[in-house]
Amino acid sequence: MTDTVLTYLQDHHDRFVQELTSWLRIPSVSTFAEQAQEVRRAAAWAQEKLVAIGFPTVETIATAGHPLVYAEWLSHPDQPTLLVYGHYDVQPAEPLDEWLSPPFEPAIRDDNLYARGAVDDKGQVMLVLAALEAWSRTLGGLPINVKVLLEGEEETGGEAIEAYVRANPVRLEADAALICDTHMLSERQPLLITGLRGVLYTEIAMHGAQRDLHSGSFGGVAPNPVHALCVLIDRLKGADGVIHIPELLAALAPPPEAEKRFWEEDPLHLEELLRREMGVDELVGDAAYPPLERIWARPTLEVHGIRGGFTGQGAKTVIPAEALAKVSLRLPAGLQPDEVFAWFETAVRRHTPAGHRVEVTRLNAGEGLLVSPDNPFIRAAASALEATYGVEPAFMREGGSIPVAALFDQVLQLPVVLMGFGLPDDGPHAPNEKFSLAQFARGMATVADFLGRLQRG
């Protein structure tokens, strides 16, 4: 049966690429209020596609923010139910001038599809939709029961989906969840993710004098919010990578011995891979922990952006009245973002230099996750990956955050299969984001195979 499905996927590969291309043309940047119309267009695209696949129930669910797209096809009372998640919103594309082709005009170069959202996450949602279509067209239906839930706020906080999941646990009942929004180690080494970090994203605004000042007349006695923000950020995390939020460090649970050994020994030579992907000679960060532990199981504090005063061409001797920074923390599983935000805010106030006024805003947050590799859905996914790639997948954590995975775990109590087909150099949040078309094809095949393996008896 699966062979027919796989043949269908091969026969229709080019059309699937075309369909993905049309979806990628829609600039569904969820963080920009003025793009809300485009985000809705991307949702409508997904809704039409689900109808075309044959889902008998397809809905666009209005929320306080961007809509959810929900579909269900429940025709097998004796078969398990899989909840498929994905997101149709994308990161901002800035800086635009670093793109070799425009971010919303998908271009193929060297068998890679370049566009904002190519791998994160439209491309990976599309490969699941293709697998579902292939089963639907060849079998006349799906091998198991499937619920699909797509959101449009993954890149900005996912508040709508969180509210919906919490309010509709019965409707979303399932036996497992599938999320394709991660990457593999290389195109030869597939991966199943056993842990994710949570995230807490904040904005810090620093204020000084009531107006911009001339540095000649006031330099030496004037508050300087840019300087104060630099001092604050240095005090929150030193150059040695140590975060100065004592409550946060005290709340960390010790990791399992087996993982600790893996991090220390680095048998897959991932540190070298990290250096190569970043184009750097040395890794930075807290040397008290191995690099793999630092990216997977330790908290981070990163400044994503900073702005203040005059940064144009030439010289302007101003002492500005305000400055702003975006700062996030990544949180290993077990840490509650609410609690961490309170600790963070306390630390920010404590470390703000005298003579300045600080404001901290929480922009979004989500918890981390740990998945047990020992359940039948994870095992089925491992078999499907091995069937496609010819090697067993590695079981590893990921440093990124998929708050909805934690939500499925905690609210719906589902095992979450985190099976992604991105490659490490896809640059999901950077200019020239891409998705390998070979990975796109293998991803479809793997998901189709996975669906077949879940069928009982």
Next chain:
Amino acid sequence: MTDTVLTYLQDHHDRFVQELTSWLRIPSVSTFAEQAQEVRRAAAWAQEKLVAIGFPTVETIATAGHPLVYAEWLSHPDQPTLLVYGHYDVQPAEPLDEWLSPPFEPAIRDDNLYARGAVDDKGQVMLVLAALEAWSRTLGGLPINVKVLLEGEEETGGEAIEAYVRANPVRLEADAALICDTHMLSERQPLLITGLRGVLYTEIAMHGAQRDLHSGSFGGVAPNPVHALCVLIDRLKGADGVIHIPELLAALAPPPEAEKRFWEEDPLHLEELLRREMGVDELVGDAAYPPLERIWARPTLEVHGIRGGFTGQGAKTVIPAEALAKVSLRLPAGLQPDEVFAWFETAVRRHTPAGHRVEVTRLNAGEGLLVSPDNPFIRAAASALEATYGVEPAFMREGGSIPVAALFDQVLQLPVVLMGFGLPDDGPHAPNEKFSLAQFARGMATVADFLGRLQRG
């Protein structure tokens, strides 16, 4: 004779305001290359005005940068020669949305003229030109010999004028220089400036990985140039205001006892004035020195602007590949900018966190100055101020930098009369820069009187 001149000034006050307004309409922002045409227009305006006043020799001198405007009227072999300096370029007007009326559409509110350049320096050049015109029209000539040298690069470094002065010391020979580019203590308390700080303006570029990175996948091992720049800036100057460039601190000469006493006692209650102008409750900076010493006679290190990564609306979890800051140092008289730049660059390299690459660029520089209050030109200026304002001027230093003043002192060996008519709340480099029209009128009268007092026998 002076009475006739003063009457002329009163009779033509409104026209002088109109003329100044037409000059202020020209956005001669010298730091923006694309405004070069406007800077030339502002120079042409000054040239025409000097011709109209009656100067027999008026030239626009091409330079590697913006032009110089030079005029001379030397008809009295037995009279002294005054070199008048001013600048016709202005600071950038950003942030534009904070202006109550557009920066290049001069507007009068409450007897103040609001525009970029109103006080710094077009308004103060205009009052000197008005005084010269008044003498020319009433006496049929000037009471002494006058050379006028106006530049268009004061706000960006003044490289052209420096080259010109160094190359033409004979042409610029004079007995004293007059610079109207400073402010008074209040509209009742005039001021003669006895010291200026030099300046060294730099740009620091920090580089990390070869591309923007996702903070989930790389946070914990990735270089973060925004963070590194914050660490560097904190290390260069702490929250306590102490600058960590040991060579710089070691090179400072101890100030005269009389000035030290003035700074400590603050008899004119200037600290309260500083707090009020900034709208703050407390002064910041190195508490080991009195605030007046800190703004007049101590070096500063200020960040004027910083930029890096994502600072738009919402959240983007990027680790950027680069970040930039503008940093200047103010230098008490006696420090050589070249030498200080070498020390600064060494400190920047020493304090840059591992794993990052830093570039330091010197944008512009000028030396500080100390003027002896005990010479006939300073005394004539003091008498003219007292005649107009009814009180003796205070003799004080200023924290700002007028590199050309140091140049006149060192190359031409002239006593420099630094007599300004701005008010402390004029905001010369800030939005809503203004010039009091009452000060404009008193300034004309004072300069006209000053010119008369220089006439011998």
